Amino acid sequence: MTRILCANWQAADDAELEREHFPDVELVLARSTTYVAAVLDPADCASVDAVINYSPTLLVEVPPSAFPKARIAVRSGVGFDNLDLKGWAARGVPACNVPDYGTTEVADHAIALVLALTRGTSTYSADLLGEGAAGWHFSRAPLVRRHRHARFGVVGLGRIGLAAARRAAAFDMRVTFYDPYLSSGVELATGYDRAHSLAELMLTSDIVSIHAPLSPETQGLIGAAALAAAKPGLILVNTARGPIIDLDALAAALRDGRVAGAGLDVLPAEPGDLEHPLIAAWRAREPWIRDRLVVTPHAAFFSPASMIDLRLKSVEVAHAFLTEGRLSNCVNGVTP
Incomplete structure (x- = not known):
């Protein structure tokens, strides 16, 4: 089963929406606060196939080298200034965003x-x-x-x-x-x-x-x-x-x-x-x-419908690449 690390997860639920739509994916949730990045389990980092950063501002607390099996990194949102684009590119791993949800x-x-x-x-x-x-x-x-x-x-x-x-x-x-x-x-x-x-x-x-x-x-x-x-x-x-x-x-x-x-x-x-x-x-x-x-408090993207789109599209970008080889929205120039 594909394993995806959901770093800086901030939703109140346990990703039931994502689990329903992607039953072949094991989602590993690493919760953060608004201000402090999630502490990541090294064992999870070593075993996941993909990393999704759910924070609009926080970085993933460890470098791309901590994810030896990861084949794609995704920023759950439009902005990607808090993804280590160079670090992922150095490993030949595409880094992608989700530009079409809001x-x-x-x-x-x-x-x-x-x-x-x-x-x-x-x-x-x-x-x-x-x-x-x-x-x-x-x-x-x-x-x-x-x-x-x-x-x-x-x-x-x-x-x-x-x-x-x-x-x-x-x-x-x-x-x-x-x-x-x-x-x-x-x-x-x-x-x-x-x-x-x-x-x-x-x-x-x-x-x-x-x-x-x-x-x-x-x-x-x-x-x-x-x-x-x-x-x-x-x-x-x-x-x-x-x-x-x-x-x-x-x-x-x-x-x-x-x-x-x-x-x-x-x-x-x-x-x-x-x-x-x-x-x-x-x-x-x-x-x-x-x-x-x-x-306004960085709320322009928000509606209940846009949040559903964002959550599903974030996993979809990683899932499509891992299961079909279909790459979308790559922002670091890597094309495996």
Whole structure:
């Protein structure tokens, strides 16, 4: 029987869903907390055929060399910055992710963050709860604007970026994308405008939504230089990975008004670094940031349906390779 180690397992159940759908697989659960990686039994490490990391942030606590029989490693989610890609590649083992479980949820969430700011939904609700009748006025939300003909900029026109762009277009927004990895002609196929530099995208967009993976190239991509190039009054949204935005630079841009508002589902340190000056000011409802920042707890991917997809697809990626030799979503360049 195939044995798969489920490292950093955080679900409350004992993988009954997975066991029902994959009866020929023995699942070894190694539970973690949100903050601390699972302690792994060396005997399990030595005997499993595959490793799945279920944490969005924690690493597997031991290196790939601790898994001599493993033939595939999987990150249960889209982001793979907490998989040891080089370590697995050095052993000739493919490392894969699960990119297709929450595409529509993340795209929906990106637009929801935009609307929370530009239609005032978060402000109106909070003011009515906190102030009663005194909060009953349309002028309470400072960033409300018309979406029709606004320019929606997308950083990274992959699956989620494209889904977000389609939703923005449905609001009659004009779409521009920046993605240096896409071949020429994508703009013709989509009907969207193409920016040939990040600075160009920032300068011409009313809203910028980030949908790029975290890598050495994208870490800090939205920093002081990018924000200095932004069109005044920019709305910035990040549902990708926290470290893509330099929070200190964003705080400065919000203070000087270059950025009007921001919606963040991800932060550089997660669980959220609530002591960062920007986040602390937002939590304290300091006047300069009040109603200009919306933060959600890395929840863009979530719906009950997406969680079922994620759990089943994570095992499916490993199972298909081990039983059929069918490799999908490899992110470390190994093709056995």
